[in-house]
Amino acid sequence: MFKEDKAINTSSEDLLGRIKFSRHISNSILSWGGQESLVIGIYGHWGSGKSSVINLVKEEIRNVEHANKPTIIEYNPWEFTQQERIAEHFFNEIAKELKHNGSGKKIKKLL
Numbered sequence: 001m002f003k004e005d006k007a008i009n010t011s012s013e014d015l016l017g018r019i020k021f022s023r024h025i026s027n028s029i030l031s032w033g034g035q036e037s038l039v040i041g042i043y044g045h046w047g048s049g050k051s052s053v054i055n056l057v058k059e060e061i062r063n064v065e066h067a068n069k070p071t072i073i074e075y076n077p078w079e080f081t082q083q084e085r086i087a088e089h090f091f092n093e094i095a096k097e098l099k100h101n102g103s104g105k106k107i108k109k110l111l
Helices: 019-030 050-063 083-101 103-110
Strands: none
Touching: 019 050
């Protein structure tokens, strides 16, 4: 059997058992109670499944009901060649997602 060399997007496509690791990461994110930001790095060689794991983590977070469920903002800086455009697009994506999920009003109140 041959498969395309592309990342999987859902747990139903997981033939290599990455879901357990992905659930561990998503549970760590959802249970984070610190005051500072949380940074998670996923390292591996090209084609080792990093994007697949990220997609599975996003799926887990989106599908769970949780009081402090984080907002997921998709952003790919590789799409831009000029640094100014990278920052502009980054903040536009944040604003768009906050407006979409209603968090913008909450943030405006805090400011």
